[in-house]
Every structure is written in structure tokens, then in C-alpha cells.
Amino acid sequence: MEILQNLDPLLRTFWYIAIPVSLFFIIQTIMTFVGGGDTGDISADIDGDVGFGNSLGDLFSLRSLINFLLGFSWGGIALFSVISNKSMLITVAALIGLGFVIIFFLILQQLFKLAKDGSFKMEDALNKTGEVYLTIPAHRDGKGKVLISVGGSVRELDAMTDGLESLYNTTAVKVVKIENNILIVEKI
Secondary structure (H helix, E strand, C coil): CHHHHCCCHHHHHHHHHHHHHHHHHHHHHHHHHHCCCCCCCCCCCCCCCCCCCCCHHHHCCHHHHHHHHHHHHHHHHHHCCCCCCHHHHHHHHHHHHHHHHHHHHHHHHHHHHHCCCCCCCHHHHCCCEEEEEECECHHHCCCEEEEEEECCEEEEEEEEECCCCCECCCCEEEEEEEECCEEEEEEC
């Protein structure tokens, strides 16, 4: 790399960081999209909401280090002729690198949200309100059906009541129990 030998030592350092880190980043990105093994830091079993506390390990990972060095080195190269004070240049380049890490972290959080399990669980209907779709006989003398919105989708589920009266079409109900995958509802 004879071309780099004639450069200012700080600029040469930025280039020595930028070239291998950029190559590593490109290989890492290709492997992620082609499916060449693990995506790096994303785990497949994710429970609940992801916040800064849940994925703090992702903030301090190899991928985050690569993103920091990428932003730091290319920021330093881009601003070398603009900022003449070398300590200020290093500070601004470090801030750019930190910005790269934060942007990566925010993107990772959005990816975690996409990995949320959207499958229906009967327990999710507990304490929800809905309306009768097919008449529900009184005293558990038979099953009817209710329409209940759970997880953003409306479900038609079997229901019974312990009430003294039958519940007819469009009656508002609340789920009070679940027994053997049958909702036990009461009139609201």
C-alpha cells in the first residue's frame, strides 16, 4: 500500500482501519443475506417487548464494534480536509462511529419487534370483551359462539355461560374463565 505511505499519519490510520473493517462488513452483510450461518447477534427466541435493557448485549458486540470502526474511520477520512484540528477530528469521527452504533441498535430493535410471536393462545382471550355471534344457552346447557378481538384479529370462539338467561346475537359479553378451550362468558 505504497499510496498510503505518503499520507498524513492520522489519515493513514483512518485508511488502515477503514479498508479491513469495510471488507469485513461487506462479507458479514453478504453472509447475513445469503444465509451463511448465524446473522451475528440476533437470537431466534425472543420473549415480549425488546427494550434497551433486554438487548444491551447487542450494543456491545462484534457487529457493533465493526459499525463503530466503520463510522469512525470513514468519518475521519471524509472530514480530514475539513477539520484541521486533529483532536477535534478524532472526537467528531468517534461521535460518527457512536452514531453508527446507535443507528444499528435502533434497527436491531425494530427487527426484534418483527420477530414477535403472533400465534393465538386461548389465555389471551381472558378478561376480553366481545359479542355473541351464535346464541349461548343458559346454565351451560350448550355451546354458542362469540366474536372477540385478540392480538389485533377478530376470532370466533366457542363459549358457554353460567348465567340464568340465554345470551343472544350481538349481546356484549366478557370472558371470565376458560375451561377445556371453551370460553365462559357473562353478560356486560
